[in-house]
Amino acid sequence: MLTFDQATVDGTGAFLVGELERLDQELNMPLVGYTWSRDIQLREDVSIADDISSFTNSTFAAPGTPNPNGKNWIGKDSTAIAGPMVDIAKTGFPLTLWGMELGWTVVELAAAAKVGRPIDTQKYDAMQLKWNMDTDEQVYRGDNQLNVQGLTNYVGAALTNAVKSWATSTPDEIRASINKVLSDAWAATGYTLVPRDLLLPPEQFGLLSSIIVSSAGNQSLLSYLRENTIAYHQNGVPLNIRAVKWLKGAGVGGTDRMVAYTNDKKYVRFPMVPLLSVPVQYRGIYQLTTYYGKLGAVESPYPETMAYVDGI
Incomplete structure (x- = not known):
């Protein structure tokens, strides 16, 4: 007996539904997070015709x-x-070409549209997700194959080791370690610029959020540090502290790393050519289209404005 079950037709999102089955029509996309657009500004003067970005x-x-x-x-x-x-x-x-081809048959398109889950839209969403995931890694870690670095391992940034891990440190010792990395970057710039941004691994970010420093129990160490470091007193704005998953194990020997820098296009930026597409092509019952763009590498004309601390 010929049957059509999930194993044969779920590629288009069309399933057999029984009488006593209630299918939730909501589409649950993969649970993925990326933060590159939050932590770096783009260099937008590059074009698809460029092979190299330089300064x-x-x-x-x-x-x-x-x-x-x-x-x-x-x-x-x-x-x-x-x-x-x-x-x-x-x-x-290098500005490296990135691309993906989306394709489906007119039969798949009709079937998926009939059940309210259009396959062309879902494939486009999947492609956008892959683009952002690749960009996220390129921004923070760079690419070994292309021999380029990212925001967390840029050549020229000062690197030191923490005296001890934050898990075994007092609030005052944690504040001292943050002030030290800010001071190191400040000194490297000839006391011109104190970093305004601090990136932490998720566990250390959560630790700062959980430690209470106020006797009234209403202020976490994270809130306290925003306005009680040299960054606030020198720059006049609170230190911007954020969590980044790529910092877990990013240090030498697999240790956790802290990054101090200034999120300003003058000091650090990422060249990118946004995604473009070609017109839909028809091959028999297939419809094909290609999306392409270019990803560069993190640029810092002033690497001395960045500083790293391992072993936190």
Whole structure:
């Protein structure tokens, strides 16, 4: 006897429903989270025709007179006057083409539409989900195959180890470790910029949320730290503390890592060409369309503005 059950037709979302079966019509998508759009700004001047995104860093040198290490004093009758020297270096990262093809038959399309679960829409949602998942990993971890880094492992950022884990630390010791990573980045910039953002692994973020520091029991350590670090007193805005799943095990030896940086396009950004599509193509009873875009690599003209701490 020929039967059509879930194993043969569920690819289009059409199922056999019995008399005493109540099927919930809501579509339950995969449970996936991504936060890349929250933690970094896009560099939007790149196009689909570009193969590389690049930027320059200028280095200045200005010897003093008469002391090369002093100020530029000159006399009223000076004829040999020093001038500044400029060197411009370029840094480039690949813009890599990303693409997926969506396809279905007109029979599948008609069947799925009849039961209220259009397969073309679901495949588009699946493609968007994969795009965001790939982007999320590219932003935070980079890509080993392309040999590019992300926000959590950028070459040039200062790296130190925590004195001890936060699970065994007092609230004052946790606050001191945060102030230290902020101070390290501040010192690396010649005391120009204190990081405004702090990224933590989920467990450490939850720990800050659970520790109560107020005698009245109405303020968590997380709330307290937003306005009681050098970041708030130097920048005038609360420290932006957020949880990122990619930081769990991101440190050396699989330890958890903390990232201090400033979410500003001037200091760190991510080149991206948003998804484009080609017109639907018809091949027999098949309908096909391709979506494509380009993902770059995290750029930081000023890597000294970032600092990492492992072993928290």
